[in-house]
Amino acid sequence: MPVSLEQEGALSLIRLQGAIDIGCAEELKGLLVQGLKTGSEVRVRLAEATDLDVTAVELLWAARREAKASSVGFAFEGQAPEPVSAALAEAGLENFTATGETK
Amino acid sequence: MSNAVNADQFKQSFREEAREILVDLEAALLELNENRGDIELVGRVFRALHTIKGSGAMFGFEDLAAFTHNLENAFDEVRNGRLVVSSELVDLTLSALDQIRTMLEEGAAGAPAADSAACAAILAQVRRLTGIPGGRQTEKKTAAPAADATEGKMFEWHIRFAPGPDMMRCGANPLLLLRELRELGGLSVKASMAAIPPLAELDPERCYISWEMVLATAVERDAVRDVFIFVEDSCELTIEPAPGPASSPEQSGNESALECEADRTARALKETRTLQGGRRSYDALDNASSLRVPAAKLDQFVNLVGELVTVQARLAELSARCGDPEIASVAEEVERLTSSLRENSMNIRMMPIRATFEKFRRLVHDLARDLDKDVELTMEGVDTELDKTVIDQLGDPLMHLIRNSMDHGIESSTVRTARGKRTTAAIHLSARHSGASVLIGVSDDGNGIDAEAVRLRAIDKGLVASGAQLTEAETYALIFQPGFSTARTVTDVSGRGVGMDVVRQRVDSLRGSIDVTSKPGLGTSVTLRLPLTLAIIDGLLVSLGDARFVLPLANILECIELTRADIESANGKHMANVRGEIVPYIRLREHFSIRTPRPEIEQIMVVQTEGGRYGFVVDQVLGNCQTVIKNLGRFYRHVQLVSGATILGNGTVALILDPERLVQDAVRAISHSARGRPAEAALRAGGREGKAAAQTDS
Numbered sequence: 001m002p003v004s005l006e007q008e009g010a011l012s013l014i015r016l017q018g019a020i021d022i023g024c025a026e027e028l029k030g031l032l033v034q035g036l037k038t039g040s041e042v043r044v045r046l047a048e049a050t051d052l053d054v055t056a057v058e059l060l061w062a063a064r065r066e067a068k069a070s071s072v073g074f075a076f077e078g079q080a081p082e083p084v085s086a087a088l089a090e091a092g093l094e095n096f097t098a099t100g101e102t103k
Numbered sequence: 104m105s106n107a108v109n110a111d112q113f114k115q116s117f118r119e120e121a122r123e124i125l126v127d128l129e130a131a132l133l134e135l136n137e138n139r140g141d142i143e144l145v146g147r148v149f150r151a152l153h154t155i156k157g158s159g160a161m162f163g164f165e166d167l168a169a170f171t172h173n174l175e176n177a178f179d180e181v182r183n184g185r186l187v188v189s190s191e192l193v194d195l196t197l198s199a200l201d202q203i204r205t206m207l208e209e210g211a212a213g214a215p216a217a218d219s220a221a222c223a224a225i226l227a228q229v230r231r232l233t234g235i236p237g238g239r240q241t242e243k244k245t246a247a248p249a250a251d252a253t254e255g256k257m258f259e260w261h262i263r264f265a266p267g268p269d270m271m272r273c274g275a276n277p278l279l280l281l282r283e284l285r286e287l288g289g290l291s292v293k294a295s296m297a298a299i300p301p302l303a304e305l306d307p308e309r310c311y312i313s314w315e316m317v318l319a320t321a322v323e324r325d326a327v328r329d330v331f332i333f334v335e336d337s338c339e340l341t342i343e344p345a346p347g348p349a350s351s352p353e354q355s356g357n358e359s360a361l362e363c364e365a366d367r368t369a370r371a372l373k374e375t376r377t378l379q380g381g382r383r384s385y386d387a388l389d390n391a392s393s394l395r396v397p398a399a400k401l402d403q404f405v406n407l408v409g410e411l412v413t414v415q416a417r418l419a420e421l422s423a424r425c426g427d428p429e430i431a432s433v434a435e436e437v438e439r440l441t442s443s444l445r446e447n448s449m450n451i452r453m454m455p456i457r458a459t460f461e462k463f464r465r466l467v468h469d470l471a472r473d474l475d476k477d478v479e480l481t482m483e484g485v486d487t488e489l490d491k492t493v494i495d496q497l498g499d500p501l502m503h504l505i506r507n508s509m510d511h512g513i514e515s516s517t518v519r520t521a522r523g524k525r526t527t528a529a530i531h532l533s534a535r536h537s538g539a540s541v542l543i544g545v546s547d548d549g550n551g552i553d554a555e556a557v558r559l560r561a562i563d564k565g566l567v568a569s570g571a572q573l574t575e576a577e578t579y580a581l582i583f584q585p586g587f588s589t590a591r592t593v594t595d596v597s598g599r600g601v602g603m604d605v606v607r608q609r610v611d612s613l614r615g616s617i618d619v620t621s622k623p624g625l626g627t628s629v630t631l632r633l634p635l636t637l638a639i640i641d642g643l644l645v646s647l648g649d650a651r652f653v654l655p656l657a658n659i660l661e662c663i664e665l666t667r668a669d670i671e672s673a674n675g676k677h678m679a680n681v682r683g684e685i686v687p688y689i690r691l692r693e694h695f696s697i698r699t700p701r702p703e704i705e706q707i708m709v710v711q712t713e714g715g716r717y718g719f720v721v722d723q724v725l726g727n728c729q730t731v732i733k734n735l736g737r738f739y740r741h742v743q744l745v746s747g748a749t750i751l752g753n754g755t756v757a758l759i760l761d762p763e764r765l766v767q768d769a770v771r772a773i774s775h776s777a778r779g780r781p782a783e784a785a786l787r788a789g790g791r792e793g794k795a796a797a798q799t800d801s
Contacts, residue, residue: 022271025307033302054278055271058311062302090285091278092292092314 005031012039013077016049016056025055032063041073046080046097051087057096114274117162117333118207119395124151125200125207126458132193132200133464139188148196149178150326155203157283158333161275166217167206173226174199177233186233194472195232197465199225258320259345260327265313267337272308275334281314283330288320317345336395398491401452405638408441408448409731412639413750415441416728420752445639445729452638454494456534456543457485462498463505467530470509477516477527478509487534489541490636493613497543497633500609503602504545504629505530512549512627522624524548538711539635539657540615540763546628552621554578560587579619583607606631613637614746616763618713632713632763634746642730642749644757645708645721647692648699651757653730653749654719658710658762662724665705679707679718688718689769691760694744710762717766730759744768 002024006013012035020028035042044060046052052060067074076097080088088096128151135144152175160168174196180186202225205217262284266277284290298311305311318327327342328335415437422434460482467480513528520526525548533544554575561567561581573581581587585604610617615633635657642653663681665688673679679686688707691697707718732747746761 022308029302029305029307036302053271053276054266054310054312055307058296058299059302059305059307061296062299062305065299066302087278090281090292091312092281092294092316 003028003031005035007038010040012036012042013045014042015045016052018049019051019053020049020056021051021053022055025059028056028059032059036063036066036070036072039072041075042067043075043077045077046084047078049081049084052084054091057088057091057093061096114162114164116395117158117164120333121155121159121207122204124155125204126462127151128155129197129200129465130461132196133468135188136190136193136468142182145178145181145188146326149175149182150329152178154329154332157279157330161279161333163274164206167203170199170206170222170226171203173229173235176235177229180233180235189232191228192232195225195228197468199229256321258323260318260320260324261341261343261345262316262318262327263313263339263341264316264331265339266310266334268306268309268311270310270334270337273337277310277312277314277334280330280334281316284316284318284327287322287327287330288318290319291317313339401491405448405452408445409639411441412445412729412731413752416750416752417754418752442729449490449636449639452491452636453488454491455486455488456494456497456541459494459497459501460485460532460534463501463532466502466505467509470506474509475515476509476513478513478530479527480530480532482532484534487536487541489534489633490638492637493541493633493635496609496613497631500606500631501532501543501545503606507602508545508547508549508627512547512551514549536635537632537713539640539655540632541635542713543631543633544628545631546626548626551623551625551627552579552582552619553623554621557581576619579621580617582619583617614761616767637732640730640732640759642728642759643708644725644728644751645706646723646725647695647721648697650695650697651725651751651755652691652721653728653757653759654708654710654762655730655746655759656727658712660709660711660716663707663709663718665707665720667703681709681716681718684716686716686718688720689765690720691765692720692722694765694769712763712766714763714766714770717762719760719762719765732759 002016002018002020004015004017006015014028014031014035016028032042042063064074066072080097085094085097088094128148131144131147131151135141135148138144152171156168156171156175159165159171177186177192177196181188181192186192198221202217202222205215209216264277264280266275270277281290281292293315295313295315296311298313299305300311320327324342328340331338331340415434418434418437422430464480467478470476471478508530513530514522514524516526519528529548531544531546533542533546535542557578558567558573558581561578561584562569562571564584564587566581566584566587567573583603583606587603607617610631610633613633614637615631618630618632619627620630621627641656643656643659645652645654661681663679665679669679677688677690679688686707686709692701702722705720705722706724707720708724709716709718728749728751730749733749735742735745735748743764744761745758746764747759748756749759751757
């Protein structure tokens with residue numbers, strides 16, 4: 001399962017594993033919506049991701065923006081693996097996962 | 104499911120684009136072989152390989168991309184002056200193109216797999232030439248873009264790229280395009296997230312991000328555009344010269360934009376750019392657009408127009424019968440619109456013959472090498488347009504004619520030199536319009552046809568009687584008989600007597616004709632006369648007794664009356680005086696054995712044929728008609744005088760006459776009835792002494 005949601009109290013932990021691409025975009029959207037709705041904090045774990053495509057980036061971007069607007073915490077947990085950060089840098093988004101928590 | 108369909112469509116689109124690139128690439132390679140120092144050509148070859156490689160990887164053709172990468176390396180070495188263009192490199196690359204073509208089609212039903220052993224052998228030889236071991240990537244251009252600079256010129260391009268909303272669904276990945284750009288030089292990238300909607304409204308499979316980039320590079324704008332060649336139709340793309348050092352993507356100041364100084368080299372290069380005088384306006388290019396449509400859809404469209412034309416003819420007939428002016432007005436309007444629609448739809452199908460001709464450069468190159476002959480291919484009339492259906496059928500006949508010419512017609516360099524001829528032999532391909540036909544010529548300056556050898560061989564094979572007297576045209580026609588060959592030995596190229604038979608069959612199926620002229624020791628010229636289109640033509644409807652016929656309007660010059668007094672004043676000869684010019688005519692009533700009484704005044708349709716002006720005598724001219732050409736079917740495929748049939752407004756069928764064949768048939772009839780007399784020459788002369796040889800009025 002490349003995307004999954006674990007609810008730990010008020011924390012919604014979204015785990016991304018392997019290549020996160022258009023094939024799981026619909027599912028990721030559902031989890032992000034659910035996570036934002038149920039928790040007061042959303043964390044996205046990238047450590048096991050090997051790639052993020054444009055659809056994944058868009059969804060995470062939109063979720064982070066929504067979190068900020070609704071005062072929900074949003075953060076990327078841990079360091080993004082090298083292939084992911086390289087792909088983001090190539091796309092002009094090198095700071096995307098390094099912006100820390102927003103609230 | 105829909106993603107898979109879209110991805111397949113996108114792959115298909117890549118295949119089609121790549122096929123075109125390969126045609127251009129092959130032409131560039133052959134040209135490069137002739138002009139080995141031409142840097143422009145080297146760049147053209149490199150860019151084509153680069154595009155195929157990059158786009159191939161993007162659309163899932165990884166093997167193709169990896170294979171092409173090695174060739175790209177080789178031409179990068181050539182660009183950088185580390186490798187010289189040699190015939191070995193050109194031949195290797197041409198062989199590689201054949202493998203790439205096969206790789207492109209892999210996965211399609213019935214398509215063979217690429218020959219992995221041949222691919223490996225090609226790559227081994229390419230690596231031997233370049234000295235670059237397998238798997239090693241060419242040094243990234245980002246590392247030293249200045250090294251690629253042609254004439255020291257550097258450019259800075261401001262690129263705005265907004266992928267189409269369905270790009271991800273089509274299986275494409277915009278990030279790979281950015282990676283491609285990075286290979287061209289120093290790239291700074293800014294992603295714009297402004298178009299991303301609220302999460303609840305966001306279509307998770309859609310691409311909302313767009314990019315603004317500055318690329319500092321040695322390559323021209325076209326090379327930058329090439330990176331986007333497969334997605335350009337479905338994205339927003341502008342590539343403009345960057346205005347100045349402050350031209351990096353503007354800071355938007357809000358969180359919807361992030362900037363990455365991905366490559367600091369770009370900034371350094373801004374200092375050294377030399378854009379003065381190098382800027383060009385590309386507005387026209389930006390506005391230019393074209394649409395790729397599957398041929399099957401176009402065929403369907405033209406078929407529907409054909410049906411519409413038939414229905415319109417019925418409406419016109421109905422309107423004429425009922426005599427209602429209001430219906431007549433509508434019928435006229437429908438006719439006008441149908442005519443315009445027909446013309447436009449037919450124009451869409453018309454294609455220049457250039458691509459068909461160009462692909463024979465490779466054939467001539469390969470055959471010249473295999474046969475050890477020095478041959479130059481020249482072309483004329485490459486922009487001549489004809490119907491796609493006709494063009495599709497032309498490849499095989501032309502190939503066989505060229506192979507035959509190269510193998511049998513053209514002498515070896517030694518023989519040519521001994522005969523005082525230019526060492527380099529010539530094969531000339533030509534195309535031109537002639538009325539409703541197009542004339543495709545294949546000529547060479549070789550041996551010419553030995554008419555006596557042909558005659559003897561024909562007698563030997565029992566095709567003609569030993570005492571038969573044949574005209575030159577009849578003798579040359581024998582070479583198109585199945586299994587006929589005067590070659591003493593069968594080679595890989597020709598000699599089995601199959602090729603020319605294929606030519607005749609294909610030309611027959613197109614309702615065309617073949618004309619051969621040859622001069623011993625000087626060369627041979629074969630002309631294929633083919634109809635411009637096989638779909639819909641403008642025709643003139645005429646009557647002969649109760650029957651209706653259509654003559655192609657493009658052949659008709661004028662229509663004059665033929666009275667009994669005219670016939671008598673011509674002393675029974677089939678000649679008409681058209682404003683002082685004597686025009687021989689053919690009485691179609693007699694030619695078709697129509698026995699109903701003829702009218703007092705008949706009509707002569709004066710037509711222009713290759714053999715000159717002729718008249719066709721008909722009972723009545725009924726008027727113009729848009730003619731949907733219907734095939735006569737297998738049973739009537741040997742009927743030579745008609746090029747098809749059409750359905751008239753009243754539901755009856757009219758045969759479409761072929762003026763060229765009618766004239767040829769009449770000439771042949773006269774020639775046979777008066778063997779030994781210069782009948783053909785007489786008819787062709789359109790008068791003078793030969794007129795006596797023309798038919799006498801019965």
